[in-house]
Amino acid sequence: MLKFIILSDLHLVPEGKLSHGLDTAERFELAISFVNQHHSDAAFVIINGDLADHGEPAAYERxxxxxxxxxxxxxxxxxxxxxxxxxxTVMGKDHVAETGCADHVIDQGDQRIIVLDTKEPEAGGAGRLSEAQLAFLSAALEGAGEKPVLIVLHHNITFLGVPTDCIILENRDAFIDIVKRHDNVRQVISGHVHMSTSGNYRGVPFCTIAGGHYNIEPTLGAPDITFQTPVPRREGPGQLAVVLSDKTSTVVHMENYIDRHLVMAPALFDMHRS
Ligand SMILES: [Fe+2]
Structure with missing residues (x-):
């Protein structure tokens, strides 16, 4: 049985700063302690994007x-x-593949995990995979042969009926077209939306994990949901995924590692503050 951990959405800030009132470095520290204490048998940890809140070099240094x-x-x-x-610049080129992006192929036991970097500076918060990354994905799936494959990427691959639907993976159909040439992709796991969901897009099972920053109560049922639609409630759990996978089954557990009762004041999301 392969066991690995996914952390996501750390949103680290430079020393002395907070993100919406949260000390995200302290929260990452708690995640590290939790994983070391409760999941020391995990084969590896993937940190699935939004490592820094505003991409600052000092956040990566931290x-x-x-x-x-x-x-x-x-x-x-x-x-x-x-x-x-x-x-x-801070972490070094060892963290990027020939695509120029932070893409990885991890072979562990009889399974393959493909990690894709969906950052696209021109996409205004949405994600995109370049042609080189789509070729990387295709080659990684070909190379997996009969092995079960899991795919981990930051942006969600379809609409979730929430305000962030305008910033999903833009070229999701190009991604799915490649995935669907193979019948061994078990699950696509994303972060980004700060909420836990699971579903299926064009026959491909996916889930999202809430990550380490804060957890969003979904805005559902409101007509004409837009990016400006108010979020009903944000709260404090830090969440990770524990993935258990073997020859026949894959399970993604969502595990909260920070107290769930911190409810964040709406004023912390005044857009003039950081
Ligand atoms: Fe995020």
């Missing part, structure tokens, strides 16, 4: 200093809040 505390091997990829150039 992450670089904290990462060695995680006892498991770590794979990093990027989300819309990241800055690829700053990430590479």
């Amino acid at each position: 992450m670089k200093a904290m990462l060695p505390k995680l006892t498991a091997d770590t794979y990093l990829t990027l989300g819309n809040h990241d800055n690829r150039d700053n990430f590479i």
Whole structure:
């Protein structure tokens, strides 16, 4: 049985700063302790984008200093809040593939995990995979042969009926067209939306995890939902995914590692504050 952990949406900030009133470095510290204490048997940890809140070099420096505390091997990829150039400058080119992005193929036991970097600076918060990344995905799926495959990427691959539907993976159909040439893709796991969901898009099962920043109560049922539609409630759980996978089954557990009772004041989301 393969076991690995996915953390997402750290939103780290430079020393002395907060993100919407949250000390995201302290929250990452709690995630590290939790994983080391409760999941020391995990084969590796993937951190699935939005590593930094505003892509600042000082935020990546902070992450670089904290990462060695995680006892498991770590794979990093990027989300819309990241800055690829700053990430590479601080973390080094070892974190990027021949695509120029933080893409990875992880072979562990009899399984293959493909990690894709969906940061697209021109997409205004949405995600996109380049032609080179689609070719990388295609080759990685070909190379998997009969192995079960899981795909991890920051942006969600379809609409969830929530205000962030305008910033999903833009070229999701090109992605799915490649995935559907194979019958061994078990699950697509995203972060980005700060909520836990599961579903199916064009026959491909997906889920999203809430991640480490804050957890959003979904805005459902309101007519004409837009990006400006108010979020009913944000609360404090930090959430990770524990993935258990073997020859015949794959399970994604959503596990909260920070107290769930912190409810964040709406004033913390005044857009003039950081
Ligand atoms: Fe995020």
